[in-house]
Amino acid sequence: MFYRETGQFKTNYSDDRAIFPIAQDRYGIMILLAIAFFVIPFTVDDYWGNAIFLPLLIYALIAMGLNVLVGYCGQISLGTAAFMAVGSYASFKLMTSFPGLDFSIVVLMSGLITAVVGSLFGLPSLRIKGFYLAVATLAAQFFIIWLVNKVEWFYNYSATGQINAPERTALMFPVTGPNAPILYKYFFCLIIVVLAALVTKNIVRGRIGRQWMAIRDMDIAAELIGVRPLTTKLSAFAVSSFLIGMGGALYFGVWLGAAEPTEAFGIDQSFLILFMIIVGGLGTILGSFLGAAFLWLFPIAFKNFMVDGLGLSTAMSEHLQIILMGGLIIFFLIVEPHGLARLWQITKEKLRIWPFPH
Amino acid sequence: MTFQANVSDAMSDATSNAATGPASAKEPEMMLAVEHVSLSFGGVKAITDISFDIHKGEIRAIIGPNGAGKTSMLNVINGFYHPQEGTIYWQGKVRRRMKPHEAAKSGIARTFQNVALFKGMSTLDNVMTGRGLKMKSNFFWQCIHKGPALCEENEHRAKVEEIIDFLEIQHIRNKPVGKLPYGLQKRVELARALAMEPDLLLLDEPMAGMNLEEKEDMSRFIIETNQRYGTTIALIEHDMGVVMDLSDRVVVLDYGKKIGDGPPAEVQANQEVIDAYLGVSH
Ligand SMILES: Nc1ncnc2c1ncn2[C@@H]1O[C@H](COP(=O)(O)OP(=O)(O)OP(=O)(O)O)[C@@H](O)[C@H]1O
Numbered sequence A: 001m002f003y004r005e006t007g008q009f010k011t012n013y014s015d016d017r018a019i020f021p022i023a024q025d026r027y028g029i030m031i032l033l034a035i036a037f038f039v040i041p042f043t044v045d046d047y048w049g050n051a052i053f054l055p056l057l058i059y060a061l062i063a064m065g066l067n068v069l070v071g072y073c074g075q076i077s078l079g080t081a082a083f084m085a086v087g088s089y090a091s092f093k094l095m096t097s098f099p100g101l102d103f104s105i106v107v108l109m110s111g112l113i114t115a116v117v118g119s120l121f122g123l124p125s126l127r128i129k130g131f132y133l134a135v136a137t138l139a140a141q142f143f144i145i146w147l148v149n150k151v152e153w154f155y156n157y158s159a160t161g162q163i164n165a166p167e168r169t170a171l172m173f174p175v176t177g178p179n180a181p182i183l184y185k186y187f188f189c190l191i192i193v194v195l196a197a198l199v200t201k202n203i204v205r206g207r208i209g210r211q212w213m214a215i216r217d218m219d220i221a222a223e224l225i226g227v228r229p230l231t232t233k234l235s236a237f238a239v240s241s242f243l244i245g246m247g248g249a250l251y252f253g254v255w256l257g258a259a260e261p262t263e264a265f266g267i268d269q270s271f272l273i274l275f276m277i278i279v280g281g282l283g284t285i286l287g288s289f290l291g292a293a294f295l296w297l298f299p300i301a302f303k304n305f306m307v308d309g310l311g312l313s314t315a316m317s318e319h320l321q322i323i324l325m326g327g328l329i330i331f332f333l334i335v336e337p338h339g340l341a342r343l344w345q346i347t348k349e350k351l352r353i354w355p356f357p358h
Numbered sequence B: 001m002t003f004q005a006n007v008s009d010a011m012s013d014a015t016s017n018a019a020t021g022p023a024s025a026k027e028p029e030m031m032l033a034v035e036h037v038s039l040s041f042g043g044v045k046a047i048t049d050i051s052f053d054i055h056k057g058e059i060r061a062i063i064g065p066n067g068a069g070k071t072s073m074l075n076v077i078n079g080f081y082h083p084q085e086g087t088i089y090w091q092g093k094v095r096r097r098m099k100p101h102e103a104a105k106s107g108i109a110r111t112f113q114n115v116a117l118f119k120g121m122s123t124l125d126n127v128m129t130g131r132g133l134k135m136k137s138n139f140f141w142q143c144i145h146k147g148p149a150l151c152e153e154n155e156h157r158a159k160v161e162e163i164i165d166f167l168e169i170q171h172i173r174n175k176p177v178g179k180l181p182y183g184l185q186k187r188v189e190l191a192r193a194l195a196m197e198p199d200l201l202l203l204d205e206p207m208a209g210m211n212l213e214e215k216e217d218m219s220r221f222i223i224e225t226n227q228r229y230g231t232t233i234a235l236i237e238h239d240m241g242v243v244m245d246l247s248d249r250v251v252v253l254d255y256g257k258k259i260g261d262g263p264p265a266e267v268q269a270n271q272e273v274i275d276a277y278l279g280v281s282h
């Protein structure tokens, strides 16, 4: 009844191309952003910040990066965690080599470095597809983690092999290190994620995004209408890795503060992020956020409910949760491959014609 | 095969066509020529020593029984297959070995025998993708989707809307193409090819699997494209009535060899062509 596009006329193509063409959607997103910018910061405490909001934002950013590659350009990758590691180690080396460097610059440069590395590992995609490409990216995953473990320069020859984030500021506000206030950390991540989402949305709704999708949907036809496979695929790898690399810098620098390669960047991280975009919705920006939220929040809520609510043991609850997660992923793969984002869209379409569906 | 059935009425059309058609109006200008082209896949000879040309502004039909090598010929023309032998002339010059996207850039567009649309995208986005080669705004402007990028987007949108109106697919503009009926999908594919504003348009059985009404619509669109935009068209089609109505000249292939070439009426009277269609053994 209240969700209608009736009476909202578009008089030019720019309006029709808006990110949220329907007014109600625009209000909805504005309210969300208002809450994110003006309510959460002033109520957030260390627990909520570190356990919920920071990982949510950072995973959403990384999921968005993977979604560019898998969801938009159709190039499967299992090396996400390795590219997060590239971003993390790049930020670590930048922070320790140039102590005066503003952390926002560090994040951007980490993204750029990861984009270069990602494009290199994207080269095989010009020859191989699907399952074979997945295996090639899996090789990237093992190689990169092995490399940062092996070459001591990457972790500044520390005895533990760990990397620790020193205290750095962004525009004078401390955002990394153990003493940075959660408020600044949250704001810093929020601003980067919102900007990244905006830019990514802009790219996917323009020429480059259409060419990615063309390669995804029918690469031969795409080539015959003038899409260059080389530049198109590599640009997807570059943009995807850029986002994942920035995410990696935030993941290590802002959220974890310390990282040990096999633990923080293991293959299970790669799969977690892949599940996020499958559950959230392949080929949608919104889906990256929904998927990250779902896969991060669901286990926490489930555990709280099982252990605190029903009094089950932690181990028991964990096992149940793994079973349930597995089931859900299979459900989404089979029943709704377009994920939560599609379910949300269907709901909106129903609302649009409610209460008279015919 | 509707070959025999349509002979008489198609014949009269064809003669009138030949008399007034652009081909006979003045000395024809060459768009594309293939000379002594042979293509084989391992042991299978798909095309054997074929030569023919396409004049600027004409509708050139390529006909022949199943497996004759028609689709392979189009694939050679747009750079998807590389013939082992032979030369291709494009706009008067010898064309070097080319990748498909380079052929596209040089002005060749194409539709497919089996619809090859971008299934996950809307009609509008499919057609907009066809404008890709003409869009120039750089990565930076694409990122902020303002200034030159937005201007360009709107400019090309206007052109795309013109094509959408022309092909009468306004009502499916925002529908995902995967769910459209087959006839409409073929139309969207034509729209996508037209969006490239090609010099040469290759149509691989654009009317296959269509009912009479859809065929009439499609024929109308093809003729109008040819007349309105001056697009040169190479058309593969099995329906003889359609071929006779639309084309200025016809080339006939059989088992990878050329067995006939000329105005529709002439080709139709050719005994070898009739045999090929009736399946006379060689
Ligand atoms: N990629 C390929 N690999 C191997 N053989 C091929 C390939 N493409 C075509 N051929 C063979 O070349 C011959 C010609 O095929 P082509 O598709 O060009 O025929 P066609 O005239 O388009 O037939 P139809 O009317 O059925 O579409 C066939 O024998 C086919 O099997």
Ligand SMILES: [Mg+2]
Pocket: B070, B071, B072, B113, B204
């Ligand atoms: Mg064919």
